[in-house]
Amino acid sequence: MASTEQDPLLLLRQSIASGSAIMPTASAEASAPEVGLSLATHLTFTSPSRISLPIDTPTRFVSNETPVDLRSIYFAWLNREVAIPEYNSFASQLNQDLGGKAQVHKFAYIEKLDLITWLEGASEESECIKPLAGDKDGSASAAAAVLAFKGTVVPPIGSTLGRSGKGTLDPRLASIYNSERKMGDRNSALRGIKPTDFSHVRKLAAVFMTKKPLHPSSSNISSSPAIASHQKQKRPDPIILLSPSASSLLRMTNIKSFLESSQYVPPNSLSASSSTTANMLHINRLMKDIDANRPMRFILVEGIEQFKPEYWNRVVAVFTTGQTWQFKNYKWSNPTELFRHIPGIYVGWRGEQPPESVRGWGHRVMNVAVDRWKNPGATTVDSSRWRDREAVDGIWKVIESNMRAKGWKRDQAPSSI
Template structure:
């Protein structure tokens, strides 16, 4: 296979652009199942053809003269939405799971930002990515990356050696080059490749920031200022806590399918993809709070990374009735906890909930789903139409609680 097609960075970028699956696997076999990143020995790309590369393969992303391995690049992509402190915490956990066999590279802020921007095809240039061998002017890598960003397969190296007499140019690429429009990235637009230090501006601005206004604004001006400030505020994301118990019917692996698509699959079934994610996002339109844009909910199993103010954003707690779940909560006593946050217990239809759940009374909502009768099925059972009824009941309870607690279009309640 041509070197361009085997390049880990281009394969990853092409797979992201086309939306094809990327799976950590424990071998290079064609039928190897997906495993956790700590157990993986290969990273398998399913498009344009199934290709498996060793997960510790060095890549062309070379900060400080040290190539970053494929595992670290893929891990950075999986955690692209989390803040640097949380990312470092996840990286430390993965390093512990690896047991000293390898270490995940800890990216600096600008390194990770530039890498994610390039992987998302938002930029064609990255000074930390070395050109491919024999590609000094970047013609091959740029052409392959451009095609990858459009979801096309990367071309073979022999047919795209370049322009201006540097080999035979593929007619398809010639057509693309004739129609291409030069686009500048943020570096070329700003006329430079090094970040500019604007820290001196803070000292100059401090004088103006500390001055008090010399007059009280009129009611009209004050109202306009308040509205503008109100519109610029970023809406916080509500938080839903899941039970980390292995007996829970809803885990990180199947909660997204359940709450977003109203489709229940067992956490360990083939149709519920295994995941080592510590946090998930789902979207839901809450018309009584904001009819114009969906709200993004954060789903987590643990509260280890919680700041005190995060508790004001918790809108539901899924529980199995085991009180050890609440050990590190702000309110470790279940009775006190469910005075502030609604509880949700999901069990099998026809079975009684645990005695502890019944003892907590109406503050914990009991939801029943049909048993899973097709353990070998890899697709959603179309007969499970009552799942939607159960999910809508859960969302109705969550929405009612959010309105009662004072959730607004652009702010969370000050306390719950």
């Protein structure tokens, strides 16, 4: 996997971007027909040229310090819209069909979300994908991923001008492509796809840094290998847990509209139910007191199936309806203990008292009131709901204040909460 042309992840992402066929086959021959995953020995990519890779090829996607094989990556992509319980059931069935010859990796839902987001081209970075060999800072991998998704020229389907022969671009069309102006992206404009070594700049700057120390102990730091600690670290995404209760005013169908657009719509309304059917999603919010330059991405989930222990350090809020069964499988199943570590949020109708259980948990659970929905049959947002923004701003203020107190920073997350 030293070259990008043979890298399974980049080939898969490029094929998805171009809409070209991806076929599990029983051999690497060009005429091999498509077979089921349980019978396949190779995964064949048909664009830009036909390439067949062994289906058990390890990829750069790492889970628990173990590379995930190509079969598992492709299986996760095929089941990208399937909920985690169904996905695990399908994976178990495929493992039975394989008869012990191999095992399909079962992704945790955070890993699956990270993988699908990268394959779709919605993100150029991934916590779980290692750089290509020889690409220490990941710049070449990121640039190759951008080119794989955006830089492939795909002739119109069914065009007779596209090819003058098998594998040969028509000269007239090639002349047109060569006359196009290449726009490039931030990677090619700033540094190109080949990493540039700027280590000599450090030597030139060392003279000025020693003359003007920024800290009394900087003289010791300047001569220490600890200068490598200044390298940029990737901050994990914070997590918000929602209540899975059917009586909750906020569900996966309307939470994005509420927290991102400051507009409340009922979870079962047409405008909300058509927005998403996923069991996880992410929203973006600029937290000025933590990072004023870039929005933070928050992951929203209802259940905690396959929730790793370290994920709890990233949970920044828990929405609740006051029903204690919601916390049965949480790290802290006792509500009093839970809300001592993580702020709780209860959203109810304006003018109604919150449940007795919520009142009993005290100030650690924020009580938020929203106006009732005036027209249950409406398909558009009620323009008179101007007080929703006040409620949403209050929620984000509590979340941001707690994150700062727990140690969230521009480039790092707390190690414990």
